[in-house]
Amino acid sequence: xNVVALAGGVGGAKLVDGLGRVLSPQELTVIVNTxxxxxxxxxxxxxxxxxxxxxxxxxxxxETGWGRKDESWHCLAELEKLQAPTWFKxxxxxxxxxLERTRRLEQGQSLSAITRxxxxxxxxxxxxxxxxxxxxxxxxxxxxxxxxxxEYFVREGCQPEVKGFEFAGSGEALPAPGVMESLGEADLVIxxxxxxxxxxxxxxxxxxxxxxxxxxxxxAVTPLIAGQALKGPAAKMYREMGITPSARAVAEHYxxxxxxxxxxxxxxxxxxxIGSLTPRKPGVLVTDTWMKNIEDRVRLARETLTFGExxx
Amino acid sequence: xNVVALAGGVGGAKLVDGLGRVLSPQELTVIVNTxxxxxxxxxxxxxxxxxxxxxxxxxxxxETGWGRKDESWHCLAELEKLQAPTWFKxxxxxxxxxLERTRRLEQGQSLSAITRxxxxxxxxxxxxxxxxxxxxxxxxxxxxxxxxxxEYFVREGCQPEVKGFEFAGSGEALPAPGVMESLGEADLVIxxxxxxxxxxxxxxxxxxxxxxxxxxxxxAVTPLIAGQALKGPAAKMYREMGITPSARAVAEHYxxxxxxxxxxxxxxxxxxxIGSLTPRKPGVLVTDTWMKNIEDRVRLARETLTFGExxx
Numbered sequence: 245x246n247v248v249a250l251a252g253g254v255g256g257a258k259l260v261d262g263l264g265r266v267l268s269p270q271e272l273t274v275i276v277n278t279x280x281x282x283x284x285x286x287x288x289x290x291x292x293x294x295x296x297x298x299x300x301x302x303x304x305x306x307e308t309g310w311g312r313k314d315e316s317w318h319c320l321a322e323l324e325k326l327q328a329p330t331w332f333k334x335x336x337x338x339x340x341x342x343l344e345r346t347r348r349l350e351q352g353q354s355l356s357a358i359t360r361x362x363x364x365x366x367x368x369x370x371x372x373x374x375x376x377x378x379x380x381x382x383x384x385x386x387x388x389x390x391x392x393x394x395e396y397f398v399r400e401g402c403q404p405e406v407k408g409f410e411f412a413g414s415g416e417a418l419p420a421p422g423v424m425e426s427l428g429e430a431d432l433v434i435x436x437x438x439x440x441x442x443x444x445x446x447x448x449x450x451x452x453x454x455x456x457x458x459x460x461x462x463x464a465v466t467p468l469i470a471g472q473a474l475k476g477p478a479a480k481m482y483r484e485m486g487i488t489p490s491a492r493a494v495a496e497h498y499x500x501x502x503x504x505x506x507x508x509x510x511x512x513x514x515x516x517x518i519g520s521l522t523p524r525k526p527g528v529l530v531t532d533t534w535m536k537n538i539e540d541r542v543r544l545a546r547e548t549l550t551f552g553e554x555x556x
Numbered sequence: 557x558n559v560v561a562l563a564g565g566v567g568g569a570k571l572v573d574g575l576g577r578v579l580s581p582q583e584l585t586v587i588v589n590t591x592x593x594x595x596x597x598x599x600x601x602x603x604x605x606x607x608x609x610x611x612x613x614x615x616x617x618x619e620t621g622w623g624r625k626d627e628s629w630h631c632l633a634e635l636e637k638l639q640a641p642t643w644f645k646x647x648x649x650x651x652x653x654x655l656e657r658t659r660r661l662e663q664g665q666s667l668s669a670i671t672r673x674x675x676x677x678x679x680x681x682x683x684x685x686x687x688x689x690x691x692x693x694x695x696x697x698x699x700x701x702x703x704x705x706x707e708y709f710v711r712e713g714c715q716p717e718v719k720g721f722e723f724a725g726s727g728e729a730l731p732a733p734g735v736m737e738s739l740g741e742a743d744l745v746i747x748x749x750x751x752x753x754x755x756x757x758x759x760x761x762x763x764x765x766x767x768x769x770x771x772x773x774x775x776a777v778t779p780l781i782a783g784q785a786l787k788g789p790a791a792k793m794y795r796e797m798g799i800t801p802s803a804r805a806v807a808e809h810y811x812x813x814x815x816x817x818x819x820x821x822x823x824x825x826x827x828x829x830i831g832s833l834t835p836r837k838p839g840v841l842v843t844d845t846w847m848k849n850i851e852d853r854v855r856l857a858r859e860t861l862t863f864g865e866x867x868x
Contacts, residue, residue, distance in 0.1 A: 285655035286598045286662055318628045322652030326677055328659065336648045340634030343597035347640065350598055365638055 245271055245553065248430040252277040252292050252443020254309030254475055255467055256436035257299035258535045260370075262545030263434070264300055265538075269369030273426035274300075275453075277438070278355065278374045279382035279411055279446030280393045284332055287342040288349050291394065292443065293359060293374055294341060301366035309475065312337045331399040356420040371422065375447045378417035382446050383410040393442060402477035406484040409441055414449035427456040432552040435464035437533065439478040440497045441485075454501070463504035463526075463552045465544070466491040466533055470510045474534065492517050495526065502526040504555045506548055508533040527555050557583055557865065560742040564589040564604050564755020566621030566787055567779055568748035569611035570847045572682075574857030575746070576612055577850075581681030585738035586612075587765075589750070590667065590686045591694035591723055591758030592705045596644055599654040600661050603706065604755065605671060605686055606653060613678035621787065624649045643711040668732040683734065687759045690729035694758050695722040705754060714789035718796040721753055726761035739768040744864040747776035749845065751790040752809045753797075766813070775816035775838075775864045777856070778803040778845055782822045786846065804829050807838065814838040816867045818860055820845040839867050 247267060251260050251274055260274050277292045291310065298304035298312060305311045315335035324330050334342070341362070348358045354377040363372050382393040386404035396404060427433070438444055448454040471489045473479045482489035491511045495502060495518040505518050505526045512530050519528045529551040535541045559579060563572050563586055572586050589604045603622065610616035610624060617623045627647035636642050646654070653674065660670045666689040675684050694705040698716035708716060739745070750756055760766040783801045785791045794801035803823045807814060807830040817830050817838045824842050831840045841863040847853045 284659075286600075286658040287655075288598075316628065316630050316648070318648035319631065319652045319655070322649040323656060326652060326656045326674065328652065328656040334655075336628070336630035336651075337634045339631045339648075339651065340638060340640070343599075343631070343646075344635060344638045344640040346598040347596075362638065 245549070246426070246429045246431045247272050247434060247549065247552075248426050248432075249274045249434045249436055250438075250444055250447050251275070251296055251436040252280075252438030253295055255535075256438035256443060257296045257304070257309070258541050259434070259436045259465060259545060259548070260296055261299045261538075262535070262541030262543075263549070264370050265542050266545045266549060267370070272370035273422070273430075274370055274372045275375055275423055275426070275447055276372060277443045277446050278376060279380050279442065280397070281379070282381070282392055282394050284334075287346045289332070289342055289394075290345065290355070290374065293355075293372070294338070297359070297363060297366065297368060297372055300363075300368045300370065300372065303366065311335050332394060354420070356422065371426070373420050373422045373426070375420060375423065375453065376417040376450050377420045378413060380414045380417045380446060380450060381412040382442055383412055384442070385409065397442075397477070402480060406477075406481050408485070409445065411446045411449040414446065417450050419451045419453055423453065424456055427453070427460065430460055432549070433457055433460050433462045434548060434552065435462065435498060435501075437465045437467040439467060439473070439476055439481070440494055441478065441481050444498075457501050461503045461552055461555045462498075462501045463506060463548060463555070464494065464498050464502055465506040465548060466494050466508055466511070468494055469508040469534060490514065495521055499523070504529065504552055506531065506533060506544075506551065527551070557861070558585075558738070558741045558743045559583055559746060559861065559864075560585045560587060560738050560744075561746045561748055562587050562750075562756055562759050563608055563748040564592075564750035565607055567847075568750035568755060569608045569616070569621070570853050571746070571748045571777060571857060571860070572608055573611045573850070574847070574853030574855075575861070576682050577854050578857045578861060579682070584682035585734070585742075586682055586684045587687055587735055587738070587759055588684060589755045589758050590688060591692050591754065592709070593691070594693070594704055594706045596646075599658045601644070601654055601706075602657065602667070602686065605684070606650070609671070609675060609678065609680060609684055612675075612680045612682065612684065615678065623647050644706060666732070668734065683738070685732050685734045685738070687732060687735065687765065688729040688762045689732045690725060692726045692729045692758060692762060693724040694754055695724055696754070697721065709754075709789070714792060718789075718793050720797075721757065723758045723761040726758065729762050731763045731765055735765065736768055739765070739772065742772055744861070745769055745772050745774045746860060746864065747774065747810060747813075749777045749779035751779060751785070751788055751793070752806055753790065753793050756810075769813050773815045773864055773867045774810075774813045775818060775860060775867070776806065776810050776814055777818040777860060778806055778820055778823070780806055781820040781846060802826065807833055811835070816841065816864055818843065818845060818856075818863065839863070
């Protein structure tokens with residue numbers, strides 16, 4: 245069974261990890277958001293890509309979800325003493341990845357090729373592909389002006405009120421090598437429980453990725469439980485965009501794509517509403533979607549796969 | 557007494573430190589070689605500038621002379637695991653300086669302004685000025701081709717045979733703000749015991765710096781003792797350039813500039829030869845020039861200053 249997962253930050257990485265533990269490496273391809281990539285101190289940072297890879301490599305910090313486990317912060321402490329900007333927390337080990345990625349990009353290597361090498365180095369089985377090798381920058385329109393995603397997310401702590409989003413460059417960006425091929429061979433696409441606005445929409449904005457999903461079974465796993473995000477600003481964004489945050493709002497967000505939706509048990513009352521969404525009238529799986537530990541990731545992955553298989 | 561010191565790497569930094577301990581901050585300006593600056597991992601590195609500043613800030617590693625004391629190497633270890641180039645040893649704390657310098661350069665700030673801020677932050681009293689805000693790249697012509705200085709020095713461990721040197725960009729580079737002004741007010745110029753070929757010559761190659769020295773008392777402190785460098789490839793370079801390495805060779809190297817030369821006691825037999833060098837027939841001070849500890853730095857600085865004052 246060939247599965248393609250679309251993923252962004254921490255929540256998405258958890259389900260990807262579960263899928264990686266259930267499927268064989270050949271069965272899983274992960275397409276990762278790079279709209280949150282940015283430049284800092286002259287380095288190219290790919291935070292979502294790192295989160296997914298660190299998680300799959302069992303190198304992620306289990307407390308934060310982002311960054312490395314067993315990390316040290318000597319460089320950051322020194323940056324603070326130099327009164328340098330330290331809003332983005334660069335760990336000493338994490339820095340090595342940014343340095344080497346930047347070096348290779350400057351040599352003309354592609355982000356997808358670099359990512360493939362890093363994954364091999366880290367012993368990651370499934371294929372992890374950035375959505376594009378071309379720059380796509382998620383910009384957040386807010387009451388405090390237009391912010392680059394990480395400025396909004398980390399530097400401003402998601403405080404500004406959101407008015408809209410733009411994925412600058414997505415018009416010209418091509419899907420990275422392997423993206424359309426993996427969709428062409430996919431038996432199932434899983435939209436991970438990532439922020440729809442800023443983790444999944446950037447992926448769907450690139451080239452023909454959205455079109456590539458139209459004839460496939462596509463299952464989204466809700467990132468909202470009882471109207472709240474476990475982490476991050478998804479619910480706040482829905483509210484500020486004038487939409488009541490709920491799993492139903494998420495399902496509507498993806499409505500032209502969905503053949504299945506995984507709803508949290510706490511939201512069981514939304515099952516019928518979601519199941520009747522046009523045009524594809526998604527099947528609905530009601531289960532516990534809160535991944536508190538590795539076992540939860542594996543269970544949710546298994547349930548989602550079984551559910552998805554039943555849809556095809 | 558206004559003193560300008562020209563300095564490159566570790567030996568130069570030691571005498572600069574001694575001068576900084578003897579003179580008041582207002583009396584000392586240090587002009588530092590930036591011909592060894594280079595790009596690594598997208599970062600701008602200024603190794604000589606860092607060595608001088610770390611030494612003056614009492615942050616230098618006393619064992620190596622370069623890098624930081626109390627340093628950790630977590631990023632470097634991770635770079636090694638990623639099979640990234642690790643020939644240049646980037647410490648975690650040291651990295652913060654490269655990151656912040658690069659960030660500010662990309663913002664359009666000048667290297668001299670950034671250096672001034674870092675020095676203030678580190679509590680460095682004397683003014684430390686990079687020789688130029690413009691790029692000047694020391695290139696080493698060798699039997700293995702043309703190498704950037706740090707490639708020759710660190711990556712190749714000074715093994716290639718030297719055929720010559722080039723300071724690319726020096727024709728267009730302007731002295732950094734403060735360089736010519738400090739020379740205009742100088743009562744004494746001290747050429748520190750740095751490598752003449754690759755630490756001092758790059759400084760002298762920039763704009764009118766060499767001309768600015770012609771009417772001033774200029775004292776060079778020998779970097780060679782008994783034909784050997786305490787550190788680095790100076791003696792090897794003299795041999796490969798067809799010149800017997802000795803304090804006399806160093807004095808001849810600077811002969812059009814020198815009014816004084818500080819010779820090591822072990823080379824006392826060269827005193828008369830050096831004293832008769834044309835055109836300026838330098839006075840010669842014979843003393844112990846080997847700086848093994850802070851006390852030696854202070855003593856040599858004091859002796860050099862007294863000697864230089866006597867020449868004016």
